[in-house]
Amino acid sequence: MGKKYTDILKSLTHWDIRPPAYLFKQIWQTITGAQNSDVPVFAFANFADSSNDENTNEGYSATEIDIFRSLQNHSIPPPSFSSLKLGELIAEKEKSSTGKKASILNLSNFARAAAAVLIIAVGIWFIYNKKGDTNNIVATNTNTTNNVNTGTSQTQIALPSQPANTVPGNHGLMAITSKNNVIVEHGKKIKASQHLKESGGLMDNDILLTLVSYNYTEYLPLLAEIKKDHKITLDQYSYVSVSDKMNDVLQKMYATKGNNKPTRKAKKLRATMEKWKKRDEKHFDINTNNNPIDIIDLSEFILK
């Protein structure tokens, strides 16, 4: 039974029916809407038959050729919307996409705002604590009646209110820290810091000379200390706040090459410092009419 059907199906695979010759004409007429009954049915049949042969026009009537030519020039106009509408469509598209991004940006803004608030909160906390410390220190200072000779503990004496103008970059000016509560005696080498203590104190009691003469490796801890505190403390009443400009110069002055030797610029800076020293000595030491402690004498020398 099954074998019988299989044979029929196999024989049907080779079976074909050619469409009637007039069918193509009817289809064509339906497409074009033409009612040209003059066109012979066989011609369409030929056309259908020879549709795979592109190189020949033989067998086609002039009407058919005209139809084909007209089809060559046939074009379909685009949908009737203007460039303006197109622009609007693009804008609308962009707007919708921007809207999506805006939501992401909002998240980013939130993160930024949170970060800003956090930073400011830390800043406020820091300032508030510093103010609190200052007030405590002031109170301590007010109640202290100890002789400056006797105290040896660390004492902090701070400015209750910061003056309107301060040295730029003198962040350490709010508090004067002293490890020694005694005014330094003369004839002794003044200790600028622990590092200076270890290296035997100031050279010739001169801060600049010490800095210029300092060994490169020895200077590094002192430089770190200067960078941290922005000042060199000699004793309770004597300290030097190192300005940002001067700190920058000092750092450049200690710049070294790969072989640990000073750079050309560092050497030049040292030479400049020595020139400054000589200029200062000429003005105040040789010319005895000038007094560096007098504000006018000092100003007219260093600001000219």
Next chain:
Amino acid sequence: MKTIFPFLIALLCFTAFFVKVSGQVISSTPSLNKADSSKAQNTPFTIVYDIVVKSGKRKTDIEETYNGGTKAVFVNKDKARIRLVSLMRIQSLFFYSVNTPNPVSMVKESGKKKYKYNLTNDQWNLYNDKYTNDSCVFSNDSLFILNYLCRKAVIYLKDGRLLTTYYTTQFKPFNSKIEPAFKDIPGVVLQYEYAYKKGSILYTAAKISKNPIQDNVFKIPTKGYTLKKFSANSSTINEKDSPDDSID
């Protein structure tokens, strides 16, 4: 604008808080302020000024070696000392009672060549000749320095130069020999400024102490110091021709 908005709000909160904190500090009146001015003259007195140099120069120059320095004035009965400490130099002036032949000594404490001058009153007056016949104009402008209410006074020198000062009357003034520039000021100057060319130097009191002062603070050093003789007509060096050795 959306980005800036949170920052603006945060900044506003920060400013409001900061103003509040500052207001507390300014309005507070520590007991140190209530100093009895009648006692100030006889008790030891120390004042430390911070020196701030403002320069109009683009390059870093010698002024930076004085910027950030300190000037301390120690006064105890008939003795006084002014000490300048800066990167460039440490120098002191010692003052003693008028009865001694050399009541003023100028001592350079730093450098390879340390020296001292012993000056008579007349010699010291030569240093301060510029302050003779000066005039002082007082104003109602005020400033709080170290929580002391300070009034403004402008000192006009005879040649037209002027010093702007802020002083407090809570302490009696120093002997005019110690600070000749302030001889007309009825108190202690806590801030003073001198403007020259494009820059200025500002001295602001950073610390005031009435603690006793060690005697050797007023002792003039001797060892290692060359005693120089003061010469009123010492050579004046033409420094206008000095080369430009500033740093870019």
